Amino acid sequence: MSLLPLPAPAAAPSPDRLARGVRLLLTVLPLLLIGGWLVADRRSLYDGAGRLAAAHPGWLLSGIVLTCLTWVASAVVRQGAIPERMPPLLLLASQFAAGAANHVFPASIGAHAVTLRFLQGQGVPLPRAAASLALYSLVRPVAKVFVLLGLVLAAPELLRPSDLLPHSGTLLPAAAGAAAVLAVVALLLTLVRRLRQGCLGFLRTALTDARRLHTMPSRVLALWGGAAATPLVQAGVVASVGSSLGLPLSWPQMVFAFLAASTAVGAVPAPGGIGPVDAATVFTMVALGAPLGQATATVIGYRVLTVWLPLVPGLLTLSALVHRKLL
Structure with missing residues (x-):
């Protein structure tokens, strides 16, 4: 009696075919996110568009x-x-796409992931690309604090100097939390040798690049000047929307409200800062004398201009960059 031939084992998918499948998924994923976000937050979009x-x-x-x-x-x-030196138009397109990704994932994870892939695609090694993201993340909040302090000094009627000092009830918990975080980090670095070596290598790379950048005047101007301009431009969007809705606050007051709110709660890991920054901005505007309804409408309008209008073209740009293997 002859034995039936055994079926041949299924061939494993080739790496190229698997890569094409992953790239197709990443190309389609932004479109799926658009649909999900439209369903989840359609009321805010409708209210904001109606007011605008x-x-x-x-x-x-x-x-x-x-x-x-x-x-x-x-x-x-x-x-x-x-x-x-990065290609200017491609770099701008990557940041347009990164802005859309930033509104999908918390704590700027989406924007950093897009930028990291873009830098690697331009031939920057992974450690140096990661060091660039770390420098970017450090410089922006530092520059924002200096911009906020400069605004307070230029317009002292916005805030009394005593208001800048933390209350005793919040200073102790904040100091205890910071000390606990530092203690945990120090313990992990002491006990985990591989983690310690990786962190030391990353710090050496980051410090080397930071020193090199600060010997290049064009990079210093771009880094610190751009970091100072970014929050002012964002606050200008808020002030423009507030002026279009007749908000009874001056431009310095509206700019201060956004800068103070985003500085105070900007570290909360919400997608694009949506939620904590919005609530803090409304609260600050009301404290400066704005009606609650108009302050809320201003923040909703700001989100429509900065999130909803560019969301679809931004995610389509992200899909195009992935499809062209630029990410």
């Missing part, structure tokens, strides 16, 4: 122009954080 429809068109146009300048400022800072 009755707003002053000239101020709205100003807000749209300033929104576009936020991507330019972000690209300038990214260029300032890396010694190699």
